[in-house]
Amino acid sequence: MKSAVVVFNVGMFEITSVVVTTWGIMLILGVFCWLATRRLSISPGPLQTMLEGILLAMEESIKTVLPSHAQQLLPFIATLWIYIVMANMTGLIPQLHSPTGYLSVTAGLALLVFMSVHWFGIRSEGASRYFKHYLSPTPLLLPFHLISEVTRTVALAVRLFANIMSLELGALLVLLVAGLLVPVPLLMLHIIEALIQAYIFGMLALVYIAGAMQSQQGYEQNEEGESV
Known part of the structure; x- marks a missing residue:
């Protein structure tokens, strides 16, 4: 597992x-969003058209x-997608590593x-009503519900970490063996994998949230069906 380099200290905290890379990504995204949205128009230019297309694609996925609940979840899920894509692609910049x-x-x-x-x-x-679903259909399943919450969170973290770390290590090994003979295919592979992993993470988060927002409905429907 890679260890991060300490850049400077703030009191007892090591930065x-x-x-620093994460702060840089946040700063770039913040400045870009401010510049891109300060002059929105009913007749959009190329940049606004592209951004609206990306936003609509995200909304349709949700x-x-x-x-x-697409409008309600769009800010959170879209932010996850955008940040993770940027973080994954940071590894393409020389001397930098993907925070993910x-x-x-x-x-x-x-x-x-x-x-x-x-x-x-x-x-x-x-x-x-929400916490009641942990006791449905029987309170005996409470430990299994709690274990499921923990394991899926751990799996979510490890999946993204392992895929991005292995991608960077694979790219490094290929460059060491083949030198700079295959930079373009390697670059394309990294971009595609960065997009795929961000999409998977966001969709898994969306599925988990959907399960929580509809947690009790499934049990109530089953009970109504049995009573009928």
Whole structure:
């Protein structure tokens, strides 16, 4: 497992290269969004058209899972997609590494998804109704529900970390063996993998949130069907 380089210290806290890279990504995205949206027009130019197309594509992807909550979930899921794509592609820049190639970063993203699942679930179902699904269809399943929450969060973090780390290691090995003879195919592979892994992470987060927002509906439908 790679270890991050300490860049500087703030009191007792060590600021590593991963943190600096993440701050850089956040700054770039923030400045870009401000510049891109400060002069929006009814007759959009090429940049606005491209951004609107990307946003609509994200919204349509969310609608395939939760049609009635697409607008509510779009800011969170779209932010995940955009950040992870940028973080994954950072490894293409010489002397930089993808923040998502470090387990601490992917664990933080997975923890954010974990908290968001419960946040959206409680907002949608209400606290008592939401937590009731952990006892359905029988309270004996409570430990298994809790174990499932933990394992899927760990799997979410490890999956993204392992894929990006192996991609960077594979690229490094190929460059060491073949030199600079295959830079373009390797570059394309990295871009494609960066997009795929970001999409998978966002869709898994979306599926988990959808399950939380509809947690009790499935059990109630089953009960109604049995009573009929």
